[in-house]
Structures are given as C-alpha cells and as structure tokens.
Amino acid sequence: MSGLKRQASSRWRLWLVGSILGLLVLTVCVRLVWLHVLETQYLRDISDEITIRYQKIPAYRGIITDRFAQPLAVSTPVAAIAVRPERLSDSSWHEKLASLINSDAEVLRNRVAQSSSPFLYLSRYVTPERATQIETLGLRGVEVVRQFRRFYPAGEVTAHLVGFTNIEDKGQEGLELSYHKWLSGQDGLRHVLKNRRANVVRYVSAGQEVQQGKDLRISIDLRLQYLTYRALKESVARARAAGGSAVLIDAWTGEVLALAAQPTFNPNDMATRTPERVRNRPVTDLIEPGSPIKPFTVATALDLGLVEPDTLIETSPGRMRIQRHVVSDIRNYGEIDVSTVIAKSSNVGVTKIEMMMEPSALRDRLALLGLGRPVGTGFPGEEEGFLPSYATWPDLDRAALSYGYGLNVTTIQLAQAYSVFANRGILQPLTLLAEGVTPEAVRIFKEDTVQKVLPMLQAVTEEGGTARRAQLPMHHVGGKTGTTMKYTDGSYASRQYVSSFVGLAPIANPRFVMAISVDDPKSQDYYGGQIAAPVFADVMDDVMRIYNIPPDKIDSAMLAERAR
CATH class of the missing domain: 3.90.1310.10 (Penicillin-binding protein 2a (Domain 2))
Structure with a gap:
C-alpha cells in the first residue's frame, strides 16, 4: 500500500511540473503573439525610443x-x-x-x-x-x-x-x-x-x-545700382517700351558697377517671378547695335592709316546704291570730314570708309573687341551674340556691318567693347567680383587712334550732335547713339525700334562707360538720343559726384556764381 502511495505521489509531482512548464510555454507564446500581432505599434514606439x-x-x-x-x-x-x-x-x-x-x-x-x-x-x-x-x-x-x-x-x-x-x-x-x-x-x-x-x-x-x-x-556699387535701376525704369515707363537694359562699368578695372533690366521682379515674392520679368536682358537679349559700331569702323580705318579726322568724305546725295540695295542717311550732309561722319551718324560716310579697308579688317577688330563671344560674367543664359563670317563677303554685308547691322550683341558686350576708348586702345575684360581676377587686357587700337576718336565721341553729345541730352552740367562726356529697326518674323518691322546709347565720362580722361538699350518704345520720341541718352545723363552726373571726379566744364556764369 505504501508503494502505491509513493507511485501516485510521483505521478502527481510529474504532472504538476509538466503543467507549470506548459503554462510557462503557453504564457511566452501568448505574449509573443500579442507583441507581434496585436502590439506592432507598441514595438514601433519602443524601437523609436532606442534607435539612434x-x-x-x-x-x-x-x-x-x-x-x-x-x-x-x-x-x-x-x-x-x-x-x-x-x-x-x-x-x-x-x-x-x-x-x-x-x-x-x-x-x-x-x-x-x-x-x-x-x-x-x-x-x-x-x-x-x-x-x-x-x-x-x-x-x-x-x-x-x-x-x-x-x-x-x-x-x-x-x-x-x-x-x-x-x-x-x-x-x-x-x-x-x-x-x-x-x-x-x-x-x-x-x-x-x-x-x-x-x-x-x-x-x-x-x-x-x-x-x-x-x-x-561683388563689384556692384549699390548706390549706383539704385540710380541705374530708377533711371531705366522711368525711361521705359515714359517711352511705354517693352523693356530695357543698362550696364555701368569702371573701364579701368573692368568691374561692373551696375546692371539693371526692365521689367523687373521682387525676388522675395514668388508671384512676380514670371519668365518675362526674370529675364536678365543685359546679358541674354540680342540686338543689332546700329550706330554704336560706327566709332569702331572709323577707329579701324584710322589705325590702318587710311583716314584722318579731317579727311573729307563725299556723302551726297545722302544715299548710295550697293548691289540692289540703297544705303541712306536721314538727310544729305554733302562733303563732310570723318569727325562729322560720326557726329552726324552718316551711314553713307561709314560705308565709304569701310570700303577703303580689306574685307576682313573691320570684322576682325570687332571679334577682338569680344563681339560674337560671351563676356564671361557667368550669368545663366548669357548669350554670345553673332558676328558674321567673311568666307563669302558681299559688299552689302560689309556696308551693313560698318553701321551696326548684320550682327547681334548684348548690352553688356557693347559696354565692354567701349572700354577700349577709356583705356587708350586696350580692351579690359569685365568682372562681377570685387577685385576679381580678369583675363589679361589686350590692345586693340593704337593709343594715338583713340585720342583721335574721343573728340568725335564728344562732338556727338555737343550742339549739333545726336546725343545732346547726354550732356552733364559740370563734365564733358562722349558717346554714340543708336536707333535700329527690330528684326522680327524674317523682316524688319516698320515701327519697332531698339533705341540705344553708349557713353563715356569724363571724356578728358574716361573712366566710366555706360550702355543703355530700350526695346520697342511706343512714344513719339523713339531715337536713342531722345530715350537712352537721358538715362546716361541722369546716372552719370551722380557717378561724377559720388566718385569725386573734378569738374572740367565750368562756364563763366558758374564761375561768377561761385565767386559771390
């Protein structure tokens, strides 16, 4: 009997241990199912807490x-x-x-x-x-x-x-x-x-x-930038123009001091960033420059010894036929000297001067001036322009090039090109960085040639010239106007123009160059001397004051006023 009791007690203990072990296994399984199936979100939370x-x-x-x-x-x-x-x-x-x-x-x-x-x-x-x-x-x-x-x-x-x-x-x-x-x-x-x-x-x-x-x-002077922006905006609004560009440079250093375009936008307001407003016209918009190329035509002929400032050019009767086309002036200037050709902006005169040269002479000088290749500002979308090849070079193309047609340039290219007249014949590449390193300057014209051209540019802004509105009250200046017909849809529009002016100041010792172009003015006045030249005068007068350029134009009345 005692043996049966011991056997029963042993079975009971075995059952108890097995039950406990089974219960433990069941508890673990239930917990695992709970965690993996029912508390996945809880596990994610725990993972978040411990994850680096x-x-x-x-x-x-x-x-x-x-x-x-x-x-x-x-x-x-x-x-x-x-x-x-x-x-x-x-x-x-x-x-x-x-x-x-x-x-x-x-x-x-x-x-x-x-x-x-x-x-x-x-x-x-x-x-x-x-x-x-x-x-x-x-x-x-x-x-x-x-x-x-x-x-x-x-x-x-x-x-x-x-x-x-x-x-x-x-x-x-x-x-x-x-x-x-x-x-x-x-x-x-x-x-x-x-x-x-x-x-x-x-x-x-x-x-x-x-x-x-x-x-x-960067090289920009915010004071001059504001003045340029304001003057260009007022000019474009007054002329009811489609847009405008202006570039002001220190020709001695190649630094761009101001660069403005119209219409503009507010970079702090995304709603104003339309493609038309965002377009950086001074470096992206191509124009046929027209008459601002004429001083380079004359400078090339002077450099080659073909003419002098007092060389007489017959422009009568105010037009000349080349092949089946007619080159004409706005009036018959008769026989005029080379200086007057520039002052009166005679197309006939510069055409005859160009015909004295080898066919490639002018085109090669324009290429050296940087026309037909990017200025190198680094701006997105900067255009290189177009300068025609002379592989086949008919007289009509040569004539057109002499007065600024048949090529495309940007406003900033014009400003850079005119730096040769402020640097005694040396082209100073441009930079947008303050004290930036620029490529080495290159001589394009003889110094003597430039000294002959500067008085011609001054005459353009004096009485009888086309840019009298570019005059400053206390400084003599110089420059060249341009009024070109716009080329659209395969032909020249009859009443669409680009009005421009490129000027230097002070002309006695040029340092500052400013190029302005106004696109498609709708006002009655549309010539470059009427629309673009006043922008130059508005800005450059303040440039002379801000940079402490001594006056070189003091008349007797002003001297008397100062003596009081």
Missing part, C-alpha cells in the same frame, strides 16, 4: 554683398513643419497645430488623409519661436525641420543680378545660381536619440561636420 538616428544640420548659405559690404542676399533661420501620417496618434493633432501655422484644422486633416506620402510638409518658413512652441506640444508624428530662408534686402533693384533660390535653398537664377556651390556649403549630420513622438531626447555624437557657405562680395 541621423539629424541634418543645415549649412548657412553665404551672404552676397556689394563692393562696400552692403547685404544683397542673406539667410534667416526658419523652420518647416512636416508630418509622418502613419505615426500620428493624437486624434486632435490638427486642432492643436492649425493656429500655430496659420491654417485651418480641417484643411490640415484632409491634406494628410488624402496624401499617400510617408512624409508631408504642412508649412514652410515658420519662425523659430513658433517652431519651438510646436516642439513643446510633443505631438507624435509631427516634425520640426530647421532650415534657412533667403532674403533680398534690395528687392527688385538688384533682382536680375542676385537672382534667387528655390524652396530648397538652391540657386535658380543670377549669382545665386552661378555661384551656388561657393555659397551653399555642405550640410552636417549628427547622431541623436528620439522618443516615441520623434522629438530629440539628447544628442549622442557628432557625425559629419557642417561646412558653412562662403560669402560673395
């Missing part, structure tokens, strides 16, 4: 300034608010967030509900203070992305120069695009520990060090 993640540290984009360190483009800290829809757990997240990002709660909820994206931006350019408020809400699935926003203090005054960046802070136009790599730097990374709400709990370690963008100091 990378966080981007945005690089600060470099500042763009003018030559005197006036800011033209700066970056300000902002934040973007985004959500990860699958992580949103607070049913009232949209109500808590709406007022902080100036939105409607239902609009936010619907945006997220209708989106299939795992990551969705809800608002950009939130202030740092408001971003901190959002972070303190601790809303799971709502993320604050720290970044920078570009701001342009000068607005539309420097819009075409500076350009703008997109919402990702990448350069899209102007210097922002040309120098994007220089300005942008490189974002950094760091390891962080985040909680289940995707908020940073603590920083673990540094990952990749941030490399801040480099600043860019």
Whole structure:
C-alpha cells in the first residue's frame, strides 16, 4: 500500500511540473503573439525610443554683398513643419497645430488623409519661436525641420543680378545660381536619440561636420545700382517700351558697377517671378547695335592709316546704291570730314570708309573687341551674340556691318567693347567680383587712334550732335547713339525700334562707360538720343559726384556764381 502511495505521489509531482512548464510555454507564446500581432505599434514606439538616428544640420548659405559690404542676399533661420501620417496618434493633432501655422484644422486633416506620402510638409518658413512652441506640444508624428530662408534686402533693384533660390535653398537664377556651390556649403549630420513622438531626447555624437557657405562680395556699387535701376525704369515707363537694359562699368578695372533690366521682379515674392520679368536682358537679349559700331569702323580705318579726322568724305546725295540695295542717311550732309561722319551718324560716310579697308579688317577688330563671344560674367543664359563670317563677303554685308547691322550683341558686350576708348586702345575684360581676377587686357587700337576718336565721341553729345541730352552740367562726356529697326518674323518691322546709347565720362580722361538699350518704345520720341541718352545723363552726373571726379566744364556764369 505504501508503494502505491509513493507511485501516485510521483505521478502527481510529474504532472504538476509538466503543467507549470506548459503554462510557462503557453504564457511566452501568448505574449509573443500579442507583441507581434496585436502590439506592432507598441514595438514601433519602443524601437523609436532606442534607435539612434541621423539629424541634418543645415549649412548657412553665404551672404552676397556689394563692393562696400552692403547685404544683397542673406539667410534667416526658419523652420518647416512636416508630418509622418502613419505615426500620428493624437486624434486632435490638427486642432492643436492649425493656429500655430496659420491654417485651418480641417484643411490640415484632409491634406494628410488624402496624401499617400510617408512624409508631408504642412508649412514652410515658420519662425523659430513658433517652431519651438510646436516642439513643446510633443505631438507624435509631427516634425520640426530647421532650415534657412533667403532674403533680398534690395528687392527688385538688384533682382536680375542676385537672382534667387528655390524652396530648397538652391540657386535658380543670377549669382545665386552661378555661384551656388561657393555659397551653399555642405550640410552636417549628427547622431541623436528620439522618443516615441520623434522629438530629440539628447544628442549622442557628432557625425559629419557642417561646412558653412562662403560669402560673395561683388563689384556692384549699390548706390549706383539704385540710380541705374530708377533711371531705366522711368525711361521705359515714359517711352511705354517693352523693356530695357543698362550696364555701368569702371573701364579701368573692368568691374561692373551696375546692371539693371526692365521689367523687373521682387525676388522675395514668388508671384512676380514670371519668365518675362526674370529675364536678365543685359546679358541674354540680342540686338543689332546700329550706330554704336560706327566709332569702331572709323577707329579701324584710322589705325590702318587710311583716314584722318579731317579727311573729307563725299556723302551726297545722302544715299548710295550697293548691289540692289540703297544705303541712306536721314538727310544729305554733302562733303563732310570723318569727325562729322560720326557726329552726324552718316551711314553713307561709314560705308565709304569701310570700303577703303580689306574685307576682313573691320570684322576682325570687332571679334577682338569680344563681339560674337560671351563676356564671361557667368550669368545663366548669357548669350554670345553673332558676328558674321567673311568666307563669302558681299559688299552689302560689309556696308551693313560698318553701321551696326548684320550682327547681334548684348548690352553688356557693347559696354565692354567701349572700354577700349577709356583705356587708350586696350580692351579690359569685365568682372562681377570685387577685385576679381580678369583675363589679361589686350590692345586693340593704337593709343594715338583713340585720342583721335574721343573728340568725335564728344562732338556727338555737343550742339549739333545726336546725343545732346547726354550732356552733364559740370563734365564733358562722349558717346554714340543708336536707333535700329527690330528684326522680327524674317523682316524688319516698320515701327519697332531698339533705341540705344553708349557713353563715356569724363571724356578728358574716361573712366566710366555706360550702355543703355530700350526695346520697342511706343512714344513719339523713339531715337536713342531722345530715350537712352537721358538715362546716361541722369546716372552719370551722380557717378561724377559720388566718385569725386573734378569738374572740367565750368562756364563763366558758374564761375561768377561761385565767386559771390
């Protein structure tokens, strides 16, 4: 009996141990099923809490300034608010967030509900203070992305120069695009520990060090840029023109001091960035320059020893036939000397001068002046222009070239070309960087040739010339007007013009060159001397004052006034 009791007791203990072990196994299995099937969200939360993640540290984009360190483009800290829809757990997240990002709660909820994206931006350019408020809400699935926003203090005054960046802070136009790599730097990374709400709990370690963008100091003088912008805008509006371009350079250094276009846009307002307004006309728009080429025709003939300023040219009866075409002047000037050919802008006169040369002579000089190739500003879309080849060179093409037809140039190319008259025959390449390194200057004309041309350019702005409105009250200046018919749809339009003027100041010792072109003026006055020359006068008078250029034009009345 005692043996049976011992056997029963042994079976009972075995059953008890087995039951306990089975219960433990069952408990583990149930827990695993619970965790893997029913609490996947819980596991994700735990994973969030223990996972080290990378966080981007945005690089600060470099500042763009003018030559005197006036800011033209700066970056300000902002934040973007985004959500990860699958992580949103607070049913009232949209109500808590709406007022902080100036939105409607239902609009936010619907945006997220209708989106299939795992990551969705809800608002950009939130202030740092408001971003901190959002972070303190601790809303799971709502993320604050720290970044920078570009701001342009000068607005539309420097819009075409500076350009703008997109919402990702990448350069899209102007210097922002040309120098994007220089300005942008490189974002950094760091390891962080985040909680289940995707908020940073603590920083673990540094990952990749941030490399801040480099600043860019350009050659522009903001004072002169504003003056140029204002004068061009007024001229285009007054003439009811389609647009306009203006470039002001320091010919001695090759630095561009001002560059303006109309119409313009506000780089701080995306709504104004239409293709027509964003177009940087001084470097992208091609024109047939017309009469501003005539001084180069005369300079080439002088350089070759074919004429002198007092050489007489017969222009009667005010027209001449070349092949089946007629070259004409606006009136019959009769027999005039070479200087008067420029002052009166005689097409017949320069054509006869050009015919004295070898067929390729003028074209080769224009090529040396940089026409037909990019200036090298680095601006997006910069045009190289067109300079015809002389493989087949009929007399009509030679004649057209002598007075500025049959080739295409940009306004900035004209400004650079005229720098030879301010540098005693040497072409100074242009730069948009303050104290920038430019290619080596090249001699195009003899110094003696330039000294003969300068009085001719001055005569254009004096009584009897075509650019009297370019005159300054206290400085003698020089230049050349142009009024060309627009070539559209395969022919020259009868009432569409490009009015231009290229001038130098002071003419006794030229330093500053300004080129202006106005596209398709609709006013009764449409000649270059009526529309473009006044822009030169408005700006250049202030240039003389700002850069302390001594007066060289003081009449007796002014001397008497000063003596009082």
